[in-house]
Amino acid sequence: MESTGVYWEPLANHLHQAQQRVSVVNPLRIHGFAKSELARNKTDREDAARIARFCQLHAPYPWQPLPAERRKLRDLTRHLHAVRKARHQHRNRREGTPPEWLLQSLKRTIAHFDEEIELIWKEIQAHIDRHPELKRQRELLETIPAFGELTATLLLAELPNIERFASARQVAAFAGVTPKHRHSGSSVRGRTQMSKMGQARIRCALYMPAIVARTRNPIARAFADRLAERGKCKMVIIGAIMRKLLHMAYGVLKSGKPFDPQYV
Incomplete structure (x- = not known):
């Protein structure tokens, strides 16, 4: 099923409790799949069949409810x-x-x-x-x-079980703080931006801490200074600090140890 609206989670919980295999997919993936099929119509029946074809082809991971x-x-x-x-x-x-x-x-x-x-x-x-x-x-x-x-x-x-992620990069992708590049050949040189394809609430939670970390967190401060020397603008630097802070959060939760700047 798609993770849209407020109704998918109660239904997913009900099916999981009934010992049914449930997969919850980002609706953007289904939308992209529909475009790849050159879908011309959109009805409930066709959407259901399309989601079934998507699952047969991609075999998405089974969904696990939060404790x-x-x-x-x-x-x-x-x-x-x-x-x-x-x-x-x-x-x-x-x-x-x-x-x-x-x-x-x-x-x-x-x-x-x-x-x-x-x-x-x-x-x-x-x-x-x-x-x-x-x-x-x-x-x-x-x-x-x-x-x-x-x-x-x-x-x-907002973060799910940290054991779900194999690396800090996966956590960053989940939150949508990874960079989005637009380069192609010699003619396309778009500006790199934050992807924002992920959990928006995590990004909101990280924005003000990223501004504070620019001066209070020695690792983030040194990182930001290097980016500034390379000519990066203020918002790009803040986005990069948000990603760095999320990497630090992953590190302390994964290791079970307090933050240590010597191991970043």
Whole structure:
């Protein structure tokens, strides 16, 4: 099945519990497969047949559900993000000169969001404390310079089991922080960009730490200086630091040891 919308995961969990083999595929792969077949029509029946042909040809890996404690952590952090986003939207509505009744209503709503954010964060903390492995992994992530408690928690919530990845490069590809090149012969010399074909929430969690790491993380600082000397622009450097930080996160989680700059 394709990983689209909010319905695929409950269905995948149900089929997995029923001892059925389930594969979950990025919809971009199915879309590319349809283009390769020169598909002219799009109906539910044809889409189902196309997905079946894709599975016969490519034999995608079987899907494994997240452990219950990881799934709850992910749901909590995503809910936290949604409430914080709603608070930000209501704060923006105070700009200009809203009528007094609206301003008071916004203040009450924002205060409610503040209380809810505090409650959700406390539940996240308590949930991690109840599960020693989650707590241990978050403490490992916090040893990386520029990673605070929130960043470590968000990464822990969005990354699947680290044993799923054979290398740090695979983790970077999963998050979509790998470079995308556009070179062909002598005529095409496109600018290298971040691929962004991966988990966007991980990229969001890494953006501010990458800016902080530019000055606080000695490995990232030296790496960024080398890129700047080669004429790379600011955003390319930030993207490269995001990838470097994710490599560090993979290293501490895979080894089970705190960050050590001597082994990077």
